[in-house]
Amino acid sequence: xxxxxxxxxxxxxxxxxxxxxxxxxxxxxxxxxxxxxxxxxxxxxxxxxxxxxxxxxxxxxxxxxxxxxxxxxxxxxxxxxxxxxxxxxxxxx
Numbered sequence: 174x175x176x177x178x179x180x181x182x183x184x185x186x187x188x189x190x191x192x193x194x195x196x197x198x199x200x201x202x203x204x205x206x207x208x209x210x211x212x213x214x215x216x217x218x219x220x221x222x223x224x225x226x227x228x229x230x231x232x233x234x235x236x237x238x239x240x241x242x243x244x245x246x247x248x249x250x251x252x253x254x255x256x257x258x259x260x261x262x263x264x265x266x
Contacts, residue, residue, distance in 0.1 A: 184218060184241065184243075184249070185218065186211050186213065186218040186220070186241065186243075187213065187244070188243070188244030189211065189241050189242060189243045189244060190208070190211075190241075190242050191208070191209040191210075191211055191220050191239055191240065191241050191242075192206055192207065192208060192209060192239070192240045192242075193205065193206075193207050193208075193209045193222035193237065193238075193239055193240075194206050194237060194238050194239075194240055195228075195235050195236070195237040195259060196235060196236055196237075197233060197234070197235055197236075198233070198234040198235055198236050198258075204231075205228060207222065207225065207228075209221060209222045209239055210222070210223065220239050220241075220251075222239075229261045231261065232261045232262055232263045233260075233261055234258070234259075234260055235258075235259040235260070235261065236256035236257070236258065236259070237256060237257040237258075237259050238250045238251060238252065238256055238257060239251045
């Protein structure tokens with residue numbers, strides 16, 4: 174399972190680092206802050222986060238964003254307004 178993002182007008186991510194941030198929707202402290210993967214080979218800058226064991230262990234509603242630190246040190250978050258909605262459902266077992 175992956176979380177991916179591709180902007181309509183993709184920024185230049187050459188030399189940038191990207192972090193995936195996620196927190197419960199109620200605004201509690203961030204519970205996940207982990208490096209994301211930048212894919213430049215597609216012709217359009219694409220970013221993804223591959224879930225690690227335990228990342229989706231707690232069901233509920235979450236907000237997420239990708240935080241980009243450009244080569245010049247500038248920081249920008251995507252989406253620029255609002256958040257990516259993440260819903261983690263209980264296991265059926």
